[in-house]
Amino acid sequence: MSDSTHGQGPGEPEEGSLPGAQGETGEESQGRHRVIGTPSPAESRLLLAETAGGSAPGLPAAKPRTLPADPQDMAGAKRAEKIVAACFILAMLAGFGFIASYVIFQVHSVTNVLHSNLALGTCMGLAFLLLGVGATIWVRRLMPYVELTEMRHPMRSEPENREAFADTFKEGADTSQFVKRPILRRTLIAATVPVAVAPIVLLRDLGPLPRESLDHTVWRKGMRLLNYGANTPIRPGDFSSPGGMITVVPDGFQNDFNALAKAACIIIKFAPGQVVYTDHDYPVPNLTVKNWTVDNIVCYSKICTHVGCPAALYEETTHHILCPCHQSTFDATRGAKVIFGPATRPLPQLPMTVDAEGYLVARSDFTEPVGPSFWERGNSS
Amino acid sequence: MSIDKxxxxxxSWLDDRLHGAKGLRTFFRKIFPDHWTFLLGEIALYSxxxxxxxxxxxxxxxKPSMTEVVYHGSYIKLDGVHMSEAYASTLNISFDVRGGLLMRQIHHWAADLFVAAILAHMLRIFFTGAYRKPREINWLIGLVLFTLSLLEGLFGYSLPDDLLSGAGLRITxxxxxxxxxxxxxxSFFLxxxxxxxxxxxxxxxxxxxxxxxxLFMALIGAHLFxxxxxxxxxxxxxxxTNQNVVGAPMYPYFMAKTGAFFFFTFAxxxxxxxxAQINPVWLYGPxxxxxxxxGSQPDFYMGFLEGALRIMPPWQWVVFGHTFAFNVFIPALLPLGGIMTAAALWPFLEQWxxxxxxxxxxxxxxxxxxxRxxxxxAAVSFYGVLWAEGANDVLAQHFNVPLYTITWIARFAVFLVPIFTYIITKRICLGLQRKDLHLIQHGVETGIVRQLPSGGFIEETRPLDEEELAALGRPVALALPSGEGGAEAEVPAPDMRGGLGRVKARLNKIVNESVPIDEHGANGHGANGHGANGHGANGHSATAEDHAAVSSGSDDEG
Amino acid sequence: MSSRRRHPLAPYAVVVGGLLLTGIGYAAVTAAGDASASPARITQSAQIAQGHAIFLEECATCHGQFAQGTPGVAPSLIGVGAAAVDFQTSTGRMPAKEPSAENDRKPPELNPQEIAAVAAYIESLGGGPTIPTSAQVSQRGANPGFGQQLFVADCAQCHNFDGAGGALTYGKFAPPLTKSTPTQIFEAMLTGPEAMPVFNNTTITPQEKRDIIAYIVQTRQEPNPGGFSLGRIGPVTEGLVAFLGLLLAMVFAAMWITAKHRKIPNE
Structure with missing residues (x-):
């Protein structure tokens, strides 16, 4: 058992300076899995236990120790001490390195930031890593191994305490008159209700009421379709290659995100005969409205009817429009009907024609709300 | 003046004013048991x-502002691009503030590690039964913390107002x-x-x-307290035992260890x-x-919600002019709501x-x-299937599997995989219990082979020592208050009568299914054979008759 | 010059040959060295004849003897233009071994001269988009910021925010743009290979195409200031790293910190 107790390591530098005042011969035979009483004759160097010449006031003179003062493996501890100190010195250097890197490495370009981040991060990471490694070796090798046992008590309070508490509570309730005077109680409760509701009322002005705003977009009769980016109007002749697809926005709203979040569209140019048309002037399931197209150019809303991502992966070979967020897939040749994925409704088709100058324009707004479903939407009208 | 003085x-000065000596001494001597899994929560704390x-x-x-600005900063590729001030200031932090990118990346990695550690910590608590009385309150607080961490993460990565997080916000x-x-x-109010x-x-x-x-600080405070x-x-x-706690004292051991662990987390x-570059918003664009x-993806902790949205078939009702968008709100609310509700109720259900x-x-x-x-x-696998489906496009691209195929697989897997996982896990557990039982009954193989007088060879074993035996733990099977003869007693206890009582009895049998660890365990009392045949998993066939029949047939397996 | 004229089409041949040769990478530059000695010797008709021969050998099995295409197998090549041929063959997609949902980028099977010949042959069948000149794909003066805006509006939905590619329906993929040359990107926009839509020069002007190309090229050349890129595909790999890297590292640290102390030599 002598291993769980320890004499002073022969070469301990501070040994001589340590007062032996509080050493006492504890019971060492309790085994290392029990409460360990250690008979260390020396004061440990653990921070707060360290006393100067035993003269610290307030500390009782001689009490049985429960923690050993020295590690079991003194030789190992000596090696470990050096390693830990080396770790801390290197951590310090890394810390200085961090400050130096901050001064040396400038930013303001991608390459500079790369170097700066590398230098700063390496120094910082190393500093903390070495601190962690040092502290871990310290606690594992220099602090003696102990295993103490502490008793638990049931969480439930002792019956007398519970009773006493109940009495106190009741006493207080009685004294406060809260129980005896129902009118007070009820009026107090009544008073708190509106006060509690008030904060919710305060939230009302967070935003306007939806009203009909989700039913419409900014598209109007005669509004030109602009090629997004260059923001130029489009003649059917410019958009003449079958298999072409481009994002279009309403003229005048090309930089208005609130408008674009609903009004963004794509136009697709088809070869003759590819699109399955209806001659009606309203959307028919699985069909594209012919009167709303110009020269086999079809315009669909770009806003997915699932949760509103821009659905714009147009596959020229299959004529699928795929939404990259949740893979709702629409068949562009058949009124953008849903052929896969969680979307329930086709992408609305924008009624389109050409104006006097031959540019593509809207015939009207969409005939149904675009974008994701909402409670008031109902049957799309 | 010496340091001690x-x-x-x-x-003394502090104690004169705060009366802290006694309390602090108790604090210092608080015993903390050691186990690596006990540090998982600390990862979250330090993150x-x-x-x-x-x-x-x-x-x-x-700058949390959506005012539009024209960028003319150090990231010249986006020179002249219109963007919100939030995005511009994020570029500024990344490219014009020394250490800014490092802090941004630490922040984002810490967020990922925070949620990952919470998940791991929660699983540890669940699998070791550490949520049981008296810790139900802390389990509930933990669930709230987990939910908040998802929200906090979602809001956080939306702030730079970049293209990727904007898509997330749009979906939200x-x-x-x-x-x-x-x-x-x-939506309008938010x-x-x-x-x-x-x-x-x-x-x-x-x-x-x-x-x-x-809220985090208040709840973490309560959690720790x-x-x-x-x-x-x-x-x-x-x-x-349940009456003690064995370990090292808070001071100095636990403090040193936890300090070291904080350094490791930071490192x-x-x-x-x-x-490792994370969330390069300059590449995503404003x-x-x-x-x-x-390949727009949320951060990993939102992945299972994304996956739920992706596998949902297009179901929607329109009733009296109102739209029930089942295709959206069911996957958005049900998996998370279901898991969290089940997790919150489980400790009480188990007690019942x-x-x-x-x-x-x-x-x-x-x-x-x-x-358990x-x-x-099963819950983990459910989460896992949804999570993987949340990355179905990335999986499709990198593993060359058609996109729809993955979605179709996931649509079935989300129901089937948890069931199989349940059955397989249970069998593995029972198998491991049998292995433990074997160790208890036959001891540890020593590697010493000896020849018997008859000529055969036998490997010597030694019995488990006290420590090893204790470390195996024991399944705690709790019989219900049902009088003599367990749940099949002639006169059931009052709360075991009626339909609910029978349900309870059946559930009890399932929950208590274990290999009994006693000297006669191998004789295969009901539970043993029951589990080996996997019948318990479906929870319906646990009648006394088939119970007995099954157990007799499985002795050789035990 | 006039005394050396051998064929009325020779000046055109010089122009066409020059365009082709400058457009197809450094290998073509070497070829141009030889050509400079006798630039007019490659007549257009000779080139077309050579292209026709290569076509019959490499392409006609699927695309038909007269490039008319085979329904369900391979499209007609009449009118697809030199740009399409150059794109398909210089990216190694054509000649394809077998029809498939998606042809992957491979090292080209035809050399630049053969590609030029086939391109000339296909162009002779019905015109179509021509191969862009080096000036058209030059990045000098291009505006990558504007390119970014166009790229995210019309390209990123398939090719990802930095051109890493993405999944399409039924096993098709939008390929990564990591190896595409500016010429190939230009040609792809112009001709819409496979599932890709066409972005002709009147919908996205050549100048805008240059801006887009400048954005793509600068983005992929740009170093990753924050460390390894993790594939630049967003949070999926980040999540994996968070679990398999960070959390696992922390678990190892926890195991070390709490590991059983080495047995104390006892009793």
Missing amino acids: ALSGTG FIILLLTGTFLALFF QGVLQSIPIVGTYL FGGQYPGTDIIPRLYILHVLLIPG IMFHQKHTQMPGKGR VLALAATF YNPLAISA ITGDKNEHHVNDRPRNAPT TALGM
Whole structure:
């Protein structure tokens, strides 16, 4: 058992300076899995236990120790001490390195930031890593191994305490008159209700009421379709290659995100005969409205009817429009009907024609709300 | 003046005013048991502290504003591009503030590690039964913390107003809008009108930096206080009982260890931020409601919700002019709501089933509670399938599998995989229990082979020592209050009568299914054979007759 | 010059040959060295004849003897233009071994001269988009910021925010743009290979195409200031690293900190 107790390591530098005042011969035979009483004759160097010449006031003179003062493996501890100190010195250097890197490495370009981040991060990471490694070796090798046992008590309070508490509570309730005077109680409760509701009322002005705003977009009769980016109007002749697809926005709203979040569209140019048309002037399931197209150019809303991502992966070979967020897939040749994925409704088709100058324009707004479903939407009208 | 004098002087000064000596001494001598899994929660705690530190730094430079500006900063590729001030200031932090990119990346990695550690910590608590009485309150607080961490993360990564997070915000808005009756209003109030508006970033910002962190601090405080007050659980081992706690004292051991662990957390995050680029918003570009990138993904902790949205078939009702967008709000609310509700109710359900009202301070090894472990793994696999489906496009691209195929597989897997996982996990647990039983009965193989007089060879074994035996732990099977002869007694106890009582009895049998660890365990009392045949998993065939029949047939397996 | 004229089409041949040769990479530059000695010797008709021969050998099995295409197998090549041929063959997609949902980028099977010949042959069948000149794909003066805006509006939905590619329906993929040359990107926009839509020069002007190309090229050349890129595909790999890297590292640290102390030599 002598291993769980320890004499002073022969070469301990501070040994001589340590007062032996509080050493006492504890019971060492309790085994290392029990409460360990250690008979260390020396004061440990653990921070707060360290006393100067035993003269610290307030500390009782001689009490049985429960923690050993020295590690079991003194030789190992000596090696470990050096390693830990080396770790801390290197951590310090890394810390200085961090400050130096901050001064040396400038930013303001991608390459500079790369170097700066590398230098700063390496120094910082190393500093903390070495601190962690040092502290871990310290606690594992220099602090003696102990295993103490502490008793638990049931969480439930002792019956007398519970009773006493109940009495106190009741006493207080009685004294406060809260129980005896129902009118007070009820009026107090009544008073708190509106006060509690008030904060919710305060939230009302967070935003306007939806009203009909989700039913419409900014598209109007005669509004030109602009090629997004260059923001130029489009003649059917410019958009003449079958298999072409481009994002279009309403003229005048090309930089208005609130408008674009609903009004963004794509136009697709088809070869003759590819699109399955209806001659009606309203959307028919699985069909594209012919009167709303110009020269086999079809315009669909770009806003997915699932949760509103821009659905714009147009596959020229299959004529699928795929939404990259949740893979709702629409068949562009058949009124953008849903052929896969969680979307329930086709992408609305924008009624389109050409104006006097031959540019593509809207015939009207969409005939149904675009974008994701909402409670008031109902049957799309 | 010596250091001791200084310390004791300060100590006295403080104690004169705060009366702390006694309390602090108890605190110092608090015993903490050691086990590596007990540090998982600390990873989350330290990630949180690092999030506060780095977040404060970022907040010094970040401008939570959606005012449009034209960028003319150091990232010349985007010179002249219109963007929100939030995005521009994020570019500024990344490219014009020394250490800014490092702090941003540490912050983001810390957020990922925070949630990952919470998940791991939760699973540890669940699988070891550490949520049992008296720790149900802390389990519930933990669930709230987990939910808040998802929100906090979502709001946080939305703040830079980049194209990727903007897509996430758009989806959030779409989901909100789909909620019956109140959805449209919620969306309009949150966004200050129609999407996207100009209010959402400042609003998310204040929630992200003040409200939710405040809740975090209060709840983490309560979480730690309760943990401290109730004393930590311990793994089974020699001398460890429900009446004690065995370990090293808080001071100096636990403090040193936990300090070292904090350094490790910071080191891992700093090194990750140095060598692994995260959320390169400059590549995503500023948000634009008509633009989208292929492979748009949320951060990993939102992945299972994304996956749920992706596998959902297109179901929607229109009733009396109102839209029920089942395709959106069911996947958005049901998986998370279901898992969290089940997790919140489970401790109480388990108590009801087992009738176990005792305090538990010694953890179960997962194998010793096969049904619980199997349920937990089923939930994990459910989460896992949805998570993987949330990345179905990335999987499709990198593993060359058609996109729809993955979705179709996931549509079935989300139901089937948890069931198989349940059955398999349970069998593995019971198998491991049998292995333990074998160790108890036959001892440990020593590697010494001896020749018998008859000529055969035999390997010598030695019995388990006390420590090894204790470390195996034991399944705690709790019979219900049912009188003599267990649940099949002639006169059932009062709360075992009626339909509910029978349900309880059946559930009890399932939950208690274990290999009994006693000297006669191998004889295969019901539970043994029962599990080996996997019947318990479906929970319907647990009648006494088939019970007995099954067990007799499975002796050779035990 | 006039005394050396051998064929009335020779000046055109010089122009066409020059365009082709400058457009197809450094290998073509070497070829141009030889050509400079006798630039007019490659007559257009000779080139077309050579292209026709290569076509019959490499392409006609699927695309038909007269490039008319085979329904369900391979499209008609009449009118697809030199740009399409150059794109398909210089990226190694054509000649394809077998029809498939998606042809992957491979090292080209035809050399630049053969590609030029086939391109000339296909162009002779019905015109179509021509191969862009080096000036058209030069990045000098291009505006990558504007390119970014166009890229995210019309390209990123398939090719990802930095050109890493993405999944399409039924096993098709939008390929990564990591190896595409500016010429190939230009040609792809112009001709819409496979599932890709066409972005002709009147919908996205050549100047805008240059801006887009400048954005793509600068983005992929740009170093990753924050460390390893993790594939630049967003949060999926980040999540994996968070679990398999960070959390695992922390678990190892936890195991070390709490590991059983080495057995104390006892009793």
